[in-house]
Amino acid sequence: MGFEYRKRKILNALAKKEVVEVASLVEEIGVSDITIRRDLAALEKLNLLKRTHGGATKIEGSPIVNFDLKSNQNQAEKEKIGQKAALEVKEGEVIFIDCGSTTLQMCSHLKHLNIKVITNSLPVVSALQNCQVSVNLIGGELDQKRQAIHGKMAEWHIKQYHAHKAFIGADAIDKEGHLWAISETEAEISTAMITQSDKAYVLADSSKIGKKGYLKFSTETHEIIS
């Protein structure tokens, strides 16, 4: 029950209740009050909360939300979408897989196939380890946050190949069926994959449909899997 554990407990309590008290934390976590106070002082230094007499309050301008929770929210839906998309892939084909948490879900259903996957996503590569699938990794600059490759070199790399199908992860799909990306670099990669393949599938869970995003990158209508 070290500091990291208590830190999470405290921040979780704060996320729910806006205000926490030393006394209740002492009881909940089972350590002395002085320890809790030291924790609060440490967390205040990290700008994760504001201390008050007898406890602490949430800080307003702190956007550090547990996106862990968010990614779990649609997990079940994404899994289904991934499975559905994988059914579209036939033995012997060459496919592009874009980066994104939904497209990643396809991988576990592709492992037994004798196909060639071209991807810019490191999690996809990781998920396709130790199996039949032949992997071609797109080269270029690594976006550490997204765990994916992008940039001019990546775009060029994609243009050297041609695939039967492309599986794209859009950030949003509006009512007209246009695709929206979260950044220019992602849009470029997705566009290139679409261009270099016979058919493009767009994977999107319900939270992404009927919305607009930051950058519209495709006005064609593609097959949408959701």
Added chain:
Amino acid sequence: MGFEYRKRKILNALAKKEVVEVASLVEEIGVSDITIRRDLAALEKLNLLKRTHGGATKIEGSPIVNFDLKSNQNQAEKEKIGQKAALEVKEGEVIFIDCGSTTLQMCSHLKHLNIKVITNSLPVVSALQNCQVSVNLIGGELDQKRQAIHGKMAEWHIKQYHAHKAFIGADAIDKEGHLWAISETEAEISTAMITQSDKAYVLADSSKIGKKGYLKFSTETHEIIS
């Protein structure tokens, strides 16, 4: 009940709980605390978790990407070589890092530098996550066994870049200083890296020096770090 088994146990626990403690791992796995601590240190080096007092936490913003190499002999020596090689790298430089268990050891000593690393090795990418270093991943076909990229596209990719230094992992170095590779594809990658850099360093532990390998790929004499 070797390292691989414990590693899986530890990462599984982390995947569920965000935080693990040495004490609970000791109980669950049934080994001494120092062993667990050593495991955690090793996993931290691979960027698979972050050590804390009393345990470890999940790495934030990083999914299950887990690339690493098995079977390590002369581990201690390779670590020293890696550290030595890292000293040759100066702030602001661009470097190639070849695949191999010895070159991989450089990474933990490069994390604080503001450099650009161009590599074909997935474990290297994995080890350089969440740090200053800007990573450029060479694209092409994935060699699942070696966890590295090779092939024509990879070679072409390398030739688009130029680096100050290249750190090469040879399979053998004979008495005349010639380099030997274990396969043609590896030789091609190494050769390309050497060609595209101002200076090449060859990393080799004592078991590789004075021997011949399968394919001689460089007759120049390079700086050998051992």
Added chain:
DNA sequence: TTGTTTTTGTTTATTTTTGACCAAATGTAA
């Protein structure tokens, strides 16, 4: 087999964390 390397565990010393005590500060109620 023997000898070597690798892994694991024990011991000791050091560091970090935690909790107890007490004086000072803060908040509350009359």
Added chain:
DNA sequence: TTACATTTGGTCAAAAATAAACAAAAACAA
């Protein structure tokens, strides 16, 4: 305002966690 209870911040000692050095055990190769 005063009186009173609570909270807080120091110092210090106890407890826990860690690191380093060394020894034992296991795995491996010759």
